[in-house]
Amino acid sequence: METARRVFRSYGFAPIDTPALELTEILLAKVDDGAEITKQLYRFKDAGDRDVALRFDLTVPLARFVSQHFSTLGMPFKRYHLGSVWRGESPQAGRYREFMQCDFDFIGTLANAADIEIALVIHDLMAALGFERFTIRVNNRLVLNGLLDSLGLNAQGPSLLRSLDKLAKIGRENVRDEMIREAGVTAEQALGVIALAETTGSNDAILAQLAERFAGNAAALKGVANLGEMTRVLRQAGVPEERFQVDLAICRGLDYYTGTVYETFLNDLSTIGSVCSGGRYDNLTGRYTKQALPGVGASLGLDRLLAAMEELKLLPKTSTPAPVLVAQFSAERLGDYQRVARMVRAAGIGCEVYPEAKKLGAQFQYAERRGFRAALIAGPDEFLASQWKIKDLALRTEIVSTEPKVVENLQTILNAEILNAEIRNTNVEIRNNESK
Amino acid sequence: METARRVFRSYGFAPIDTPALELTEILLAKVDDGAEITKQLYRFKDAGDRDVALRFDLTVPLARFVSQHFSTLGMPFKRYHLGSVWRGESPQAGRYREFMQCDFDFIGTLANAADIEIALVIHDLMAALGFERFTIRVNNRLVLNGLLDSLGLNAQGPSLLRSLDKLAKIGRENVRDEMIREAGVTAEQALGVIALAETTGSNDAILAQLAERFAGNAAALKGVANLGEMTRVLRQAGVPEERFQVDLAICRGLDYYTGTVYETFLNDLSTIGSVCSGGRYDNLTGRYTKQALPGVGASLGLDRLLAAMEELKLLPKTSTPAPVLVAQFSAERLGDYQRVARMVRAAGIGCEVYPEAKKLGAQFQYAERRGFRAALIAGPDEFLASQWKIKDLALRTEIVSTEPKVVENLQTILNAEILNAEIRNTNVEIRNNESK
Numbered sequence: 042m043e044t045a046r047r048v049f050r051s052y053g054f055a056p057i058d059t060p061a062l063e064l065t066e067i068l069l070a071k072v073d074d075g076a077e078i079t080k081q082l083y084r085f086k087d088a089g090d091r092d093v094a095l096r097f098d099l100t101v102p103l104a105r106f107v108s109q110h111f112s113t114l115g116m117p118f119k120r121y122h123l124g125s126v127w128r129g130e131s132p133q134a135g136r137y138r139e140f141m142q143c144d145f146d147f148i149g150t151l152a153n154a155a156d157i158e159i160a161l162v163i164h165d166l167m168a169a170l171g172f173e174r175f176t177i178r179v180n181n182r183l184v185l186n187g188l189l190d191s192l193g194l195n196a197q198g199p200s201l202l203r204s205l206d207k208l209a210k211i212g213r214e215n216v217r218d219e220m221i222r223e224a225g226v227t228a229e230q231a232l233g234v235i236a237l238a239e240t241t242g243s244n245d246a247i248l249a250q251l252a253e254r255f256a257g258n259a260a261a262l263k264g265v266a267n268l269g270e271m272t273r274v275l276r277q278a279g280v281p282e283e284r285f286q287v288d289l290a291i292c293r294g295l296d297y298y299t300g301t302v303y304e305t306f307l308n309d310l311s312t313i314g315s316v317c318s319g320g321r322y323d324n325l326t327g328r329y330t331k332q333a334l335p336g337v338g339a340s341l342g343l344d345r346l347l348a349a350m351e352e353l354k355l356l357p358k359t360s361t362p363a364p365v366l367v368a369q370f371s372a373e374r375l376g377d378y379q380r381v382a383r384m385v386r387a388a389g390i391g392c393e394v395y396p397e398a399k400k401l402g403a404q405f406q407y408a409e410r411r412g413f414r415a416a417l418i419a420g421p422d423e424f425l426a427s428q429w430k431i432k433d434l435a436l437r438t439e440i441v442s443t444e445p446k447v448v449e450n451l452q453t454i455l456n457a458e459i460l461n462a463e464i465r466n467t468n469v470e471i472r473n474n475e476s477k
Numbered sequence: 478m479e480t481a482r483r484v485f486r487s488y489g490f491a492p493i494d495t496p497a498l499e500l501t502e503i504l505l506a507k508v509d510d511g512a513e514i515t516k517q518l519y520r521f522k523d524a525g526d527r528d529v530a531l532r533f534d535l536t537v538p539l540a541r542f543v544s545q546h547f548s549t550l551g552m553p554f555k556r557y558h559l560g561s562v563w564r565g566e567s568p569q570a571g572r573y574r575e576f577m578q579c580d581f582d583f584i585g586t587l588a589n590a591a592d593i594e595i596a597l598v599i600h601d602l603m604a605a606l607g608f609e610r611f612t613i614r615v616n617n618r619l620v621l622n623g624l625l626d627s628l629g630l631n632a633q634g635p636s637l638l639r640s641l642d643k644l645a646k647i648g649r650e651n652v653r654d655e656m657i658r659e660a661g662v663t664a665e666q667a668l669g670v671i672a673l674a675e676t677t678g679s680n681d682a683i684l685a686q687l688a689e690r691f692a693g694n695a696a697a698l699k700g701v702a703n704l705g706e707m708t709r710v711l712r713q714a715g716v717p718e719e720r721f722q723v724d725l726a727i728c729r730g731l732d733y734y735t736g737t738v739y740e741t742f743l744n745d746l747s748t749i750g751s752v753c754s755g756g757r758y759d760n761l762t763g764r765y766t767k768q769a770l771p772g773v774g775a776s777l778g779l780d781r782l783l784a785a786m787e788e789l790k791l792l793p794k795t796s797t798p799a800p801v802l803v804a805q806f807s808a809e810r811l812g813d814y815q816r817v818a819r820m821v822r823a824a825g826i827g828c829e830v831y832p833e834a835k836k837l838g839a840q841f842q843y844a845e846r847r848g849f850r851a852a853l854i855a856g857p858d859e860f861l862a863s864q865w866k867i868k869d870l871a872l873r874t875e876i877v878s879t880e881p882k883v884v885e886n887l888q889t890i891l892n893a894e895i896l897n898a899e900i901r902n903t904n905v906e907i908r909n910n911e912s913k
Contacts (some may be wrong), residue, residue: 376713
């Protein structure tokens with residue numbers, strides 16, 4: 042979450058938070074009475090006898106928030122929101138009734154530049170979390186709609202796309218059968234839709250093929266052009282080509298989306314599904330105001346990502362956010378320990394002082410379990426000489442430093458860790474190259 | 478909240494989060510049936526017919542969390558928690574039914590070093606938020622108990638301290654009358670308690686006076702010694718003396734506290750009350766396990782602080798977390814705009830690309846409203862010369878930079894802002910010195 046916040050901020054996305062409790066009529070505006078979500082709602086009467094419920098996603102509160110504060114927000118408006126949502130589902134592995142969502146949206150512009158930025162944010166999020174091998178798969182609903190149009194299947198569109206969305210999961214035969222059954226199309230028509238989704242090739246090859254196929258279909262060509270611009274801009278902005286793939290099978294089940302759609306897969310853990318998905322929509326605020334407000338955004342699947350990071354061993358073993366521990370050698374020197382700790386903190390390095398003058402062995406045991414990177418130690422000898430011992434807890438080495446040099450020496454140790462990580466990455470690259 | 482997280486992390490406090498919904502029996506364990514909070518609870522039956530409620534503070538969930546995960550957490554354990562709590566109070570100015578709490582606690586040690594660290598965290602939090610003139614007022618319940626003991630008023634202690642807690646608000650006469658009425662003490666006894674609370678002087682003077690007064694009273698002297706050690710360590714660690722005051726009137730109303738108690742006041746806005754309060758407690762987990770777990774912690778009053786920062790004009794006028802805007806001069810150069818933006822972000826500087834190739838005037842209007850600090854602009858001339866115009870939006874100056882120098886030039890502009898802030902602070906110090 043800290044990493045995600047940092048990436049969002051670096052792109053100028055502002056954090057918002059809204060109350061967990063909303064009036065039920067707000068949450069269920071425009072939701073069908075029979076919809077699954079109405080049964081999953083945590084709903085009750087508050088002390089003032091108002092019908093309230095806990096939010097079930099962050100999109101409805103965003104729509105309410107933007108409708109209410111439209112005049113003061115100013116457009117375009119970029120926000121991220123990390124917050125809990127509640128759904129009374131039957132619990133199953135990896136599913137919770139209260140879980141954290143992480144949404145980011147670029148609202149108030151139709152420009153494809155916003156769609157491109159969402160792809161860039163997804164890329165930088167994944168990279169910042171430590172993932173190396175992932176693929177952002179992107180499509181555009183305008184292309185899919187152009188296809189349906191050319192096959193005369195506009196009316197059956199929503200049903201067909203809901204089925205197509207299951208292609209990776211249930212396979213082409215099952216999708217075909219479902220399309221015949223649910224949308225009432227012929228086997229030939231179903232296979233026509235599936236065939237386009239199965240187009241493979243480099244981004245440029247797919248785009249060239251689409252441009253040819255949809256010549257004269259203005260709406261579809263707009264979609265192709267937007268995908269083309271996204272491909273070029275990501276390339277120029279330095280996103281490795283293998284991390285971005287135009288994929289005509291990506292359609293997202295929801296009727297909601299009208300343009301770009303995104304899914305993000307981990308190459309080494311494809312079974313867990315998309316870890317970051319979203320798309321462009323025409324009208325965020327339609328349920329509350331007459332003003333149509335377009336936007337584009339995505340949602341980071343925190344629970345899935347955490348599971349994946351655990352599986353891929355990307356989670357740091359440390360359980361302290363501070364890398365440096367000042368050991369407490371003698372209780373009467375606490376003022377000196379806190380003084381040097383504040384000096385270290387002022388240089389931007391987290392630093393903790395052990396609270397008791399226990400045996401050093403016990404303090405180092407604590408340091409090891411918590412995953413500290415370095416320890417500062419001073420006893421009578423060091424105080425006499427105005428020196429500090431600095432222990433590198435990973436390499437199990439020790440140096441002696443004058444007090445004014447403590448920060449510099451700690452920085453060297455902490456940077457060395459980054460250097461080691463770089464060396465590791467280089468090795469991975471070498472291996473990857475060798476296996477090609 | 479970002480600033481608070483940064484300070485907590487710098488001291489090695491780990492973030493935790495717990496579900497907003499808990500079983501009602503967990504939340505109300507050891508709460509009296511008639512207690513106000515039972516009426517304020519947002520309580521209902523969930524889909525599984527379990528009696529659940531939204532948490533009303535972050536302390537009870539912490540106690541439940543630590544009891545449940547004691548064996549894996551390891552002690553000492555330092556955590557912070559930023560989260561919403563719910564209380565069905567009648568709404569009034571500055572009071573919400575759903576509001577954010579910010580707690581930090583140092584658990585599992587009796588060492589006074591932990592109490593001292595909490596005071597240091599409070600200091601660094603307030604300073605990092607931009608406050609210059611504030612006072613952390615600290616007392617120790619052991620001293621107050623020593624006083625009550627010496628007056629033979631142990632049994633009436635809780636009632637007397639609840640009244641004493643109102644001294645600043647309702648004045649000595651009203652406190653005296655309440656003590657006589659509620660605790661059944663004589664006017665003389667009441668005034669004896671109030672007199673100690675009214676002791677003023679430098680920290681060293683108060684401590685010397687206490688040491689003399691409580692000679693032979695071991696418990697009270699322990700409290701005096703702890704306050705003395707805190708005074709000395711804060712001084713050595715570099716906390717300005719005027720920001721820390723031993724204050725015998727601070728007692729906190731709750732029975733819960735057993736040692737150090739803290740309140741924090743803004744010198745220029747004393748009427749809003751304490752913005753950060755807390756204390757030491759003997760037994761966090763008593764309601765759930767037999768194991769007694771001591772700790773010390775405090776709570777930052779976010780709503781009050783925000784109101785104060787608004788009043789004292791400490792809130793930045795910017796509404797973008799990114800200081801740099803790349804203007805979009807021509808749409809076909811989007812790849813170059815995002816490329817340079819990623820370069821700036823990689824250097825740790827937040828950077829946003831305007832999504833549409835609107836007239837520059839409109840883009841600068843957006844930049845001004847959002848409070849960007851600098852803008853990067855490149856049109857045909859600049860691309861031909863591989864240059865970027867950098868506009869300082871605060872000083873309204875402009876320079877031309879080669880691309881490799883863009884980050885360095887932006888850093889100069891952003892650091893200049895820091896320099897200006899330092900100049901402002903210096904002026905404030907000069908004024909403060911002059912008014913002495």
